[in-house]
Structure formats: structure tokens, C-alpha cells
Amino acid sequence: MRIRHYSLPLSLCAALPLAAAAVEDTPQGFIEGSSLNVLARNFYFNRDDRKGQSSPTGNGYSEAWAQGLIGKFESGFTQGTVGFGLDAFAMVGVKLDSGTGRSGGKGSFGMLPVDSENHPEDNYSKFGGAAKLRVLDTVVKAGDVFPLNPVVAYGDSRVLPESFRGVTAQNTSLEGLTLQGGRLSGMSQPTQSGMNKGFATFYAGQVDSPWIGYFGGDYTVNKHLSVSLYGSRLKDAWDQYYFGTAASYPLGEDVSLFGDFNYYKAVDEGKKRLGEFDNNIWSARLGVKVGAHSLAVSHQRNNGDDDFDYLRQSDSIFLNNSIQYSDFNSPKERSWMVRYDLDMQAFGIPGLSFMTRYGKGTGADYSNANAVYMRRDAAGDPLTDQRRWERDIEAKYVVQGGNLKDLSLRLRQATVRSSAFESDLEEVRLIVEYPLAVL
Numbered sequence: 001m002r003i004r005h006y007s008l009p010l011s012l013c014a015a016l017p018l019a020a021a022a023v024e025d026t027p028q029g030f031i032e033g034s035s036l037n038v039l040a041r042n043f044y045f046n047r048d049d050r051k052g053q054s055s056p057t058g059n060g061y062s063e064a065w066a067q068g069l070i071g072k073f074e075s076g077f078t079q080g081t082v083g084f085g086l087d088a089f090a091m092v093g094v095k096l097d098s099g100t101g102r103s104g105g106k107g108s109f110g111m112l113p114v115d116s117e118n119h120p121e122d123n124y125s126k127f128g129g130a131a132k133l134r135v136l137d138t139v140v141k142a143g144d145v146f147p148l149n150p151v152v153a154y155g156d157s158r159v160l161p162e163s164f165r166g167v168t169a170q171n172t173s174l175e176g177l178t179l180q181g182g183r184l185s186g187m188s189q190p191t192q193s194g195m196n197k198g199f200a201t202f203y204a205g206q207v208d209s210p211w212i213g214y215f216g217g218d219y220t221v222n223k224h225l226s227v228s229l230y231g232s233r234l235k236d237a238w239d240q241y242y243f244g245t246a247a248s249y250p251l252g253e254d255v256s257l258f259g260d261f262n263y264y265k266a267v268d269e270g271k272k273r274l275g276e277f278d279n280n281i282w283s284a285r286l287g288v289k290v291g292a293h294s295l296a297v298s299h300q301r302n303n304g305d306d307d308f309d310y311l312r313q314s315d316s317i318f319l320n321n322s323i324q325y326s327d328f329n330s331p332k333e334r335s336w337m338v339r340y341d342l343d344m345q346a347f348g349i350p351g352l353s354f355m356t357r358y359g360k361g362t363g364a365d366y367s368n369a370n371a372v373y374m375r376r377d378a379a380g381d382p383l384t385d386q387r388r389w390e391r392d393i394e395a396k397y398v399v400q401g402g403n404l405k406d407l408s409l410r411l412r413q414a415t416v417r418s419s420a421f422e423s424d425l426e427e428v429r430l431i432v433e434y435p436l437a438v439l
Contacts, residue, residue: 030085033076036439041068042432043159045111047104050424056105057118064098064111064120068159073439077134087141088129093159095122108202110158110313113191126160126188128195137173142166144195147182150242150262151214151232153315158190162313165196166211181215189313199234200312202327204274204372209235212311216242224248236270238277238309244318258296259286262318266308275370279304281329283320287339292346300328300335305368307331321359324414325427326390328361331369333386335361351398360389364421375421388418407434 049060056062071090077083095112103120104111112120130143145168146154146161155162166184186196200206216230228244246260263282268275280303287296298320302308308329310316321328321335328335337359344352364386366375375383392414399407414427 028076030076030078033085034074034439035437036071036073038072038436038438039068039070040434040436041070041159042066043068043111044428044430045109046428047109048426050426056107056109057101057103059101061102062104062107062109062111063102064104064109065096066098066112066159067094067096068092070160077132081135083134085132085134086129087132087143089126089144089163091126091160093124095120108313110189110191112159113193124191124193126163126193126195128163128165138169138171140167140169144188145182145184147180147184147214148315149180149214149216149218149230150228150244150318151216151230151240151316152182152184152212152311153318155190155314157315158313160190162190163188163195176220177217178219179215179217181213183211183213185211187311187314199237201234201237201274201309202312203307203309205312207234207237207273209237209273211235224250233269234311237268237273239267239269241265242318254291256289257287258289259284260320261285262320264308264319266304274309275306275372277304277306277370277373279306279308279331281308281319285320292343294339294341294343296339298337298339300333300337302329302331302333305331306370306373309373321361323357323359323390324392324412325416325425326359326361326388326422328359328388330361330364330366330386330421331373332363332365333361334363335359351400353396355394355396356392358389358391360387362387364388366421377420383421386419386421388416388422390414390416404434408432 044065047062069092073088075085077085098112098120100117100119103114103118105118106114113124114120128144130141130145132139132141144163144165146163147168148154154164164184164187166182168182170178170180172178186198188195188197198206199209199212212232212234214230214232218226218228220226225247230242232240242264244262248256248258250256261284265280267278281301283298283300285296285298287294300319300321317327321337337357339357342354365384366382367384377383394412396408396410399405410431412429416423416425418424
């Protein structure tokens with residue numbers, strides 16, 4: 001989910017004078033434009049590591065059931081050329097069921113915070129906010145923020161969402177073009193209560209980096225084509241660049257082709273806290289949609305000598321074959337995936353949908369990995385010729401009307417099998433969400 005920005009500074013320079021000359025929309029006002037929403041999220045997560053020893057708690061089994069309440073307030077902007085506003089949130093997660101032997105420890109399971117003995121906390125909370133400023137078509141926020149782009153994207157796949165602390169800006173002066181940038185001093189992962197906990201990556205863990213900065217944009221060429229370009233720097237760790245494009249082409253009233261392409265390049269930076277590397281990874285997808293049915297095939301390749309890394313528990317990996325458990329992003333790994341989607345509205349059941357996909361990766365090779373990302377076998381030799389596959393099945397239903405309108409139920413199941421470098425596991429997630437618009 002990352003994007004690069006070689007030419008975007010020129011686009012921004014061109015946009016600034018146009019923004020200054022733009023006719024300002026009349027803001028709704030601080031109170032009139034305000035909203036208060038609460039999301040009740042009930043989350044059951046079960047992961048059975050068939051190799052046992054790969055589980056942080058040593059028994060190969062992780063299970064948790066929790067209730068989350070996520071409240072977000074967003075004000076409008078005060079009247080005038082320069083408008084001021086405020087965003088704030090309060091979140092709480094409550095353990096309904098788990099235990100020391102099945103908490104998942106501090107690994108990727110990540111459902112509830114745990115102490116030094118892997119005992120899950122009964123509850124935890126997050127509170128934060130951001131001041132914001134609006135000048136014509138530019139909005140600047142300072143405080144606790146939720147960036148969403150291919151290089152820095154907050155994660156929202158657990159009980160409570162991830163957040164970042166820093167300053168962000170977004171500009172929409174040119175029709176079809178959205179520019180955004182930011183400089184962030186820290187992050188709060190889904191199980192952390194504190195709002196400025198430094199940075200960690202998925203494969204290297206905690207990183208001694210003072211900030212991450214990003215800049216880029218998304219441009220909608222027309223209703224069938226869009227492009228994105230972004231770049232980011234995790235100080236003293238990496239520079240990442242991203243290019244992506246997505247397209248669709250109608251063949252008839254109910255038939256269309258669609259596809260996309262995503263490319264990342266990552267190089268070491270500054271003090272090289274994550275070692276020396278110069279990696280690139282890409283994915284491409286082509287599919288066809290026929291009425292309620294959608295079928296797509298994607299291919300992904302990591303041409304680098306190290307894992308393609310990203311911020312821990314974030315969604316900052318816009319690659320087609322990064323799915324429920326596996327990212328298929330190991331060094332030299334090649335992967336293929338086929339995915340099928342079905343929308344049951346066409347069969348008289350609006351709100352019900354199904355998805356299944358199968359991905360297979362081969363050729364993962366750590367022979368030339370640096371010391372941070374190196375993985376070795378029992379004899380101490382670098383792992384080579386590693387393989388894995390993952391099959392996912394998902395069903396989702398969203399209530400369409402009545403008192404429970406927009407209540408969603410989502411059941412996800414994953415099966416993973418791999419050689420020495422990854423887990424064999426079975427995973428089930430059941431997520432029930434109910435959004436409430438209070439204001």
C-alpha cells in the first residue's frame with residue numbers, strides 16, 4: 001500500500017497558486033459540521049499453530065474473545081478563510097475470554113495486551129485527538145492521526161485500530177488529484193494504550209527511529225483509470241517508494257475487465273538500523289466481473305535479498321498477494337493467487353457476499369539476506385527453496401434495514417501450510433460490528 005513521489009513536488013507547486021485563487025466553499029461551521037460515531041466491535045479470534053513451537057506461548061494455540069467500543073468525534077470548521085476544528089476519540093477494549101496459555105503472547109496474534117508472563121489484560125483503552133486547520137482546499141491535522149496511503153496506513157484488523165502521532169496535510173485543489181503528506185513521531189499499535197510508542201516493523205521488530213515522513217498523491221484520470229505515487233522515509237532505517245495503477249474496462253452491460261499493478265522499492269537509509277538492503281517487489285492482477293461473479297488472478301515477485309518489511313500491524317502493504325496471514329514477501333519469493341467473489345444481491349439476498357482465494361509462493365531464499373532479516377535452519381545455514389500456500393474463505397452479511405441496519409457479521413477462515421520458514425496453521429475470525437451515528 002505504498003506510493004512514490006518523484007514528480008509530485010512539481011504537481012504540488014502547480015497546485016498552490018490554483019488553490020490560492022480558488023473560490024472557497026462555505027464551511028458548515030464548527031458545530032453544524034460535527035459528527036459523533038460509535039462502533040461496537042465484537043471480535044473472536046482462534047489461531048491453531050500446527051508446528052506448536054512457533055506460538056509465542058509455546059503450546060501452538062492462541063484464542064481470544066473481546067469487545068471493543070470505538071468512539072470518534074469530528075468537528076466542522078469555524079467560519080472564515082482559515083477554519084479551525086478538532087477531532088477526538090475514545091476507545092476501550094474488554095477481554096471476554098482468553099488466558100495465559102492461549103493469549104498469543106506478544107506475537108502477531110495481537111488481540112489483547114499481555115504482561116511479562118503472557119497474561120492478557122482484562123481491559124485497555126486509548127484516548128487522543130488532533131487539532132485541525134482548513135485553508136481553502138488544504139486540511140492540516142496535528143496530534144493523533146489515522147493516515148491511509150500505501151506507505152503509511154493505520155491498521156484496523158484487531159479489536160481497536162492503530163494510530164499515529166504527528167502532523168498530516170491533505171490537498172484537493174485540482175480535480176481528481178489528492179495530495180497528502182505527513183511527519184509522524186510515533187505509533188500506537190492495536191494493543192497499546194499509550195499514543196506515542198515509537199516505531200516497530202513487522203519483521204525486524206522495534207526500530208530506533210525518531211520519525212517517519214511521507215508524501216504522495218492519487219490521481220483519477222477518468223472513471224476507468226487511476227494512478228498513485230508515494231514515498232516515505234523511516235529515519236535511519238529505510239526509504240520506500242511506491243507506484244500503483246488500477247484500471248477497469250467494460251465489455252458489456254454486466255461484464256467488465258479489471259486489473260492493477262503495484263510496485264515498491266526499498267533501500268536502507270541513514271544509520272541503517274535494519275541493515276543494508278536494496279529491494280524491490282511488485283504485484284499485478286487481472287480479473288473479470290460477470291454480473292454477481294468476480295474472478296481474478298494475480299502474480300507477485302520479491303526481487304530483493306531480504307523480506308519486504310512494513311510498519312507492524314499496519315496496512316501499509318498494498319500488494320495483491322498480501323492476504324489474511326501470509327504476505328508472500330520473502331526474498332526471491334514468487335507467488336500466484338486466484339480469487340473468486342460472489343455478491344448475493346443478484347440472487348435476492350442483498351448484503352450477503354462470499355469470497356475465497358488460494359495463494360502459493362515458491363523460491364524463498366535467504367542466502368544473501370542481511371543479519372536483521374536472515375533466517376537459518378537447524379544447522380545454521382540460510383534457508384533456501386522455501387514454499388508455502390494459503391487458502392482463505394470469507395462470508396459477510398450486512399443488515400439492510402430496520403433497527404439493526406448496517407450491523408455486519410463477518411466470518412473468516414484461513415489455512416496455511418509451509419516449509420521450515422513459516423507456520424502451519426488454521427485460523428478462524430468472527431467479527432460483528434454495529435455502527436451508531438450519535439451526532
